[in-house]
Amino acid sequence: MQIAESLIDWIHAHWVTNVLILHISLSLLTSLHVLLFKENDRTSLAWIGLVIFSPFIGSMFYWLFGINRIKRLAQKEHPQTLKEDFRNQASALDFHSLPDAWHSSITAGYAIHPVSFVAHNAITPLINGDTAYPEMIRSIKNAQHYVVLSSYIFDYDSLGRQFVKALAEAHQRGVTVNVLLDGIGVGYSWRKSDRALKKRGVNTARFLPAVSLTGIRFINLRNHRKILCVDGEVAYIGGMNVSKNNLVKTSKHPIDDVHFKVTGPVIDQISKVFVEDWFFATGKRIQFPLFDLHKPRPEKSHPIVARVVQDGPDEYHNRIRWTLINALVCAQKSVKIITPYFIPDKTLMTSLHAAALRGVAVDIIVPAHSNIPFVDWVMEANFSRILEHGIRIYKNKRPFDHSKIVIIDDVWSFIGSTNWDARSLEFNFEINLECFDSSLNAQLTQLFNExxxxxxxxxKEEMSQLPIYKKIRNNLFRLFSPYL
Structure with missing residues (x-):
């Protein structure tokens, strides 16, 4: 008892020294982690400054939000032999009779992400939830063997309850149903959708729960993928969450968006991304049916050549960024981009400017007002820099447009869940389809034109005439753009 009292008295008498020693030790440990694992020099210096000059708070923020990489397949509980099982088995490089100008892009793309392009796919744009959701629910209702669904947000609203009902009914008739929800995104509905599915017997899992003994330091890493695969026969991917706000005709707060219905062998690449995510979240492997190439189908032959490009703060880091840079190098006539958030890093912006300098017409559509005001301010701060060399930016006056499409010339397109910002390109787990097809490009170009x-x-002159307080506000928030 006397020893304990003496220790307390000593701590009380030297508390300033103890706090200082603790701060120095924690700052040193955190700074060493920054030096060893941060790649960006400016970001590293900013973090070290915050850690040193904001005792304890700076270190806490770094460990919560500054760690933007995670090793999934390399964990001890994931044997090395499983890695290859999750990889899409790549075949010999095949140019599929695509234009010669794109052969170098295909070669480089395969080196960036060694997943083969596969032919005979059909990809149908579904504009807004009014078109997409009935198709998705119909596919779930027609499922015979297996349904997998991954969504960042799954609202338990009137639309979400339709999905819950369809998934539960599929489960009740013997279909295997797995639903993967992001650990943060599920909180948008206070986990009501998760609980409703579990109550009806549907198998659900959460990807990186927001709070857990092992996962709190990955609170900044989110699964932003939207995947629905049914029986290996049909898949849906894009930017659309499960929310009635995407029902533009009836919603009080409408969100424009586009989803894509996919049929063909590229479905196997989409489903494998889900299988890998499910294993990471649960430790359990699932066997999803493969697309049957030999099954007779009434549809005509489909011409689209496509492949999946996945990205995330893990073994797949930077693959979407490099895919975009690779495609921009090959642009000859036009680049068209639709994105809800346009805050590209310096490398991507340089690639766009290089295309514009070659005489390529670069046009970008962003929302006049997004759902995040300070992101709008950052975009506005960058407009003057972006507009150099003839790049054009258009602000869409429609309700918030959440669409994510890139169209290059009349043959290449990139569709999926990725935004042009650091959150998507650095922190989020994303999935996109890289496609070659003139007919698909014509449909997407028509959507762009509308x-x-x-x-x-x-x-540009209007940007220079902004009130000084707006310029200060915009550029202040621009400093934090790598973390928005």
Missing amino acids: KQKNAELVI
Whole structure:
């Protein structure tokens, strides 16, 4: 008892020294981690400054939000032999009779992400939830063997309850159903959708729960993928969460978006991404049916050549960024981008400017007002820099447009869940389809043109005439753009 009292008295008498020693030790440990694992020099210096000059708080923020990489397949509980099982088995490089100008892109793309392009796919754009959701629910209702669904947000609203009902009914008739929800995204509905599914016997899992003994330091890493695969016969991917706000015709707060219905052998690549995510979240492997190439189908032959490009703060880091850079190098006539958030890093912006300098027409559509005001301020701060060399930016006056599409020339397109910002390209787990097809590009170009009619061209002179307080506000938030 006397020893304990003496220790307390000593701590009380030297508390300033103890706090200082603790701060120095924690700052040193955190700074060493920054030096060893951060790649960006400016970001590293900013973190070290925050850690040193904000005792304890700076270190806490770093360990919560600064760690943007995670090793999934390399964990001890994931044997090395399982790695190859999750990889899409790549075949010999095949150019599929695509234009010669894109052969170098295909070669480089295969080196960036060694997943083969596969032919005979059909990809149908589904505009807004009014078109997409009935198709998705119909596919679930027609499922015979297996349904997998991954969503960042799954609202338990009138639309979400339709999905819950369809999934539960599929489970009741003997279909295997697995639903993967992001650990943060599930909180948008206070986990009501998760509980409703479990109550009806549907198998659910959470990807990186927001709070757990092992996962709290990965609170900044989110699964942003939207995947629905049914029986290996049909799949849906894109930018659309499960929410009634995407029902533009009836929603009080409508969100424009586009999803894609996929049929063909590329479905196997989509489902394997889900299988890998499910194993990471649960430790359990599932066997999802493969697309049957020999099954007779009434549809005509489908011409689209496509492959999956997945990305995340793990073994697949930077693959979408490099895929975009690779494609921009090959652009000859036009680049068209639709994105809800346009805050590209310096490398991507340089690639766009290089294309514009070659005479390529670069047009970008962003929302006039997104759902995150300070992101709008950062985009506005960057407009003057972006507009150099003839790049054009249009602000869509429609309700918030959440669409994510890149169209290059009349043959290449990139569709899926990725935004043009650090959150998507650094922190999120994303999935996209890289496609070659002139007919698909024509459909996407028509969609682009329709959105452009409702958009206002950004004029550089107008940006220079902004009130000084807006310039200060915009550029202040621009400093934090790597973390938005």
